[in-house]
Amino acid sequence: MNGGSVTAVGAGARPTGVARAWAELLRLPALFTVPGDALAGVAAVAAAPNSRTLLAVGCSLCLYEAGMALNDWADREEDAAERPHRPLPSGRVHPAAAFSAACALTAAGLALAARAGRPALTIAVPLAATAWAYDLALKRMPAGPTAMATARGLDLLLGAAATTGHPREALPSAALLATHTLAVTTVSRRETTGGSTLAPWPPSPRRPC
Template sequence: MTPSARAVLTLVRAPAALSVPGDVLAGAAAAGRPLRPSTLGTIASSVCLYWAGMALNDYADRDLDAVERPERPIPSGQISPAAALTVAGALTAAGLGLAVLAQGRRGLLSALPLAGTVWAYDLALKPTRAAAPAMAAARTLDVLAGAGPGGLRRALPTAATIGLHTGILTALSRHEVYGAPRAVPLTSLAAGLTVGAATFARGRRARPADRLTAALCTAVYTAGGVRAHAVAARTPSSLRVRQAVAAGIHGLIPLQGALTATAGRGALGAWIAAGLPLARRLGRKVSPT
C-alpha cells in the first residue's frame, strides 16, 4: 500500500526542518561568506538529510515504538518499514545530490560526513553513550557546511555553540517516554543558560543594530528554554520532558538568529528568528519529537 502524504510528513517530522536553514546561514555568516544560490542548495541538502534521519530513526525504532509510541506511522500501520527505509535512502541520495549541485566536490565532502553521522546515530549509536555527542556532531557539521572549506576556523565557535545545545537536548530526549531524573532537565536548563549568556556576551562586540538583534534573539531563546526546562525540572514527567525537548528544538531558531547577528548579519538573524512562530504552530500539528 502506498503511504499517504500525511504519513510521510509525520514520519520525517516535516515542520521540524524549519530549524535546519539557520544552521547553514549562521555558518555562512560566521565565515563571512555572502549569500549565493549555492547557499540555498546547501540548505536544501541539509533539509533532505534531516528528514532522512527522522525516517531512519523510526525505521530503527519500529519495534520499540510498537510498545512505547504505537501512534507513530510504522507501528500504526500507516507506512511499512520497507517504505520508511526507502524514504530515508531516497532523501539521503537527494541530500548528497543537492550538495554536489550546490558546491560540486566541496559540497559532497561536506555532506558525506553529515550523512554518515546521521546513519551511524540511527542504526548504531542511539542506544549508547555516544548518542548525544553524535547528534551534537551532526548539527556542528551542518553549520560548518554553511561556512565552506575556507571558513571552518571562523565558524567553529558558532558550530560548537549549536552543537552543545543539540547534545544536551539529545540527552534529555532519551527520557521522553518514561520521564527523567530531576537532574537531567536541571542540567539542560543550566546548559541553556550558559549558551544564552555566552551568545549575549559575543553579541556585545557587534555593531549597535546587530547587537540589539542578537540581544533580542538571545532573550527569546533563553526565556523559552528556561520556562520549559524549569517546568520539566519541577515535574520531570514524560509529558513535561517532551514539551521541553520540543521547546529546545524550536529554540534552535532564535539561537541561530542570535549567532548570525553576532557575526554582523543582524537583518538575516532577525529573518531567521521570525520563523519561530511558524515552527511552533506547525509543531502542534506534527510533533517535532
Template sequence: MRPLRLLAAVTGSPRLLAAAPRTGTAPVHVPPDSLSGAGGTAPAPDRPSSRTRLRAWAELLRVSALFTVPGDALAGAAATGRRPGRGTALAVGASLCLYEAGMALNDWADREEDAVDRPHRPIPSGRVAPGAALAAAGALTAAGLALAARAGRPALAVASGLAATVWAYDLRLKHTRLGPAAMASARALDLLLGATATAGAAGTHAAPGPAGAHPPSAALPAALALGAHTYAVTAVSRHEVQGGSTAAPLAALAGVAGLGAAALRGRPAHGEPSPAPATGTLLLPAFVTAYLRTAAVPLLHAVLNPSPPLTRRAVGGGIRAMIPLQATLAARAGSPLVGLAAMGLVPLARALSRKVSPT
C-alpha cells in the same frame, strides 16, 4: 409447514434447514452471500485518503522541525563573512534532505520499540510501511549528497561526513552513551556544510559581507555552540517517554544559560568576526532573549516536574530554540540581517508544531 422449518426458511440458517424434517415441499435456501449486502459481496475496507497518507508522512518526517534546518547554513555562511549565495542555497537543500533522511531512518530503526512505547507513530500504527520509510531514507540521503556535490568537493566531503553520522546515530549509536555526541556532531557538521558550500560553491564566488571574507574554519566556534545546544537537548530527549530525570533538564538549562551569556559577551571568541556595530547591537540582545525564552522556560518546568509531557515539551522547545540560536550566531558573526531572516521561520515552526509534533 412445521414451526422449525418455518424458522429455517425465514433465517436462512443452513443448520436449521438440515435439522428440519423433509416433506414434499422444497426447502427455502437463502444464499449466504446475500447477507453481506447488495451484489453478494462484502463492502471493501476504506482505503486511506490522500490527506491521511500525507498526514502520516508529515508525522514520520516531523515536518514541523524542518524550519530549524535552514538557519544552520545561514549561520555558517555568516561565519565566513560572505552573503548567502548559490552555495548557501545548495547547502540548505542538502541539509533538508539529510535531515529528513534521518527522521525516516529513525522511525524505521525504532519500529519495534515504538510498537510498545509509541504505537500511534506512523510505522507501528500501519500508516507507513517499514520498507517505504527505509526507501525514503536512502533516496533523501542520495538527494542531499547530490545537492552538496554541486557546491563543490569540500562541501560534498562535509555532507558525506554528515550523512555517515546520521546513519550511524540512527542504526547504532542512538541508545549508547555516544548518542548525544553523535547528534551534536551532526548539527555542527550541518553548520560547517553551509560555511563550506558558501565559501567554495562551484563556479561562483559569494560576495563578502561587511566584516570581510573568512575561510570556512571561521565557522568552528559557531558550530561548537550549536553542537553544545544539540547535545543538551538530545540528552533530555532520552527521558521523554518515561520521564523522571531531573539531572538532564537541569544540565541542559545550565548549558542554555551559558550559551546565552557567552553570546552577549562584549568581545567575540577567538576566530569569530566582529558583529556589525549598529544593527547587530540592536538585534543581538533580542535574539538571545528569544533563545532563552524558547529553550530555558520549558527546561525549568521539566526540572520542577520531570513528567513525560513536560519533558517532551522541553525537548520541543529546545528544537525550536535552534532558530533564535542560529540568528544569534549570525548576528555575532556580523550578519544581523541574516539572523533576522532566520527568525522569520519561527512563526511557521510554531504554527506547524501545533499540528505535527517535532519529537
C-alpha cells in the same frame, strides 16, 4: 447514486490519508527549523548567501528528513509496543518504504552537496554518516549526545563550505553550537531517564579500583 458518492469519497480519502501518514513520519512542520544551521554557517564567515547556499540548505533538508524516516524505521518494534499510532506500527507506511525513503533522501542530499562543490560534499558525507549512525545505534548509547552535537556542528559548517568553499573560519561557531547541543541533549536525556537534570560537568572523580 449514494453508493457512487461513497465510493468517490473513499477513493479520494485514501491518498489524503497516505499523505498525512508521510507528513507525520517526516515531521514536516519541523522543516522550518532546519535551514538555520546552514545560514548560521554563512553568517559565521561573513558571506552573502548565494546559489550554493540554497544547495546546502536543500542538502540539510534532505538529510534531516532521511533521519526522520530512518529513526522510525529503526524504532518500529519499540513503537509497536509503546506508540502503536505512529505511521509504521499502525500500517499506514510500510517499513520498507520508510527505509527506501531514507536512502533516497540521503542520496539526494549528497547529490545537492556535490553540486555545491567538493568542500560542501566533504562536510555532507560525514554529516550523513553521523545521522545514520545516530539513528541506527548511537542514540541508545552514551555517545548519543556527542553524535547529535557533531551533526549540528557539521550542518553549520556545511553552509560555510558551500557558500565560500572555506569552512575553517566557521569552526569556532560550529564548536559553540556543538557544545550547546551537547549540553542540552545530555540534560534532556537525563531528564527522560529520571536522572539529575544537572549537566555532568565536571566529570565525577573515578572510584579507586
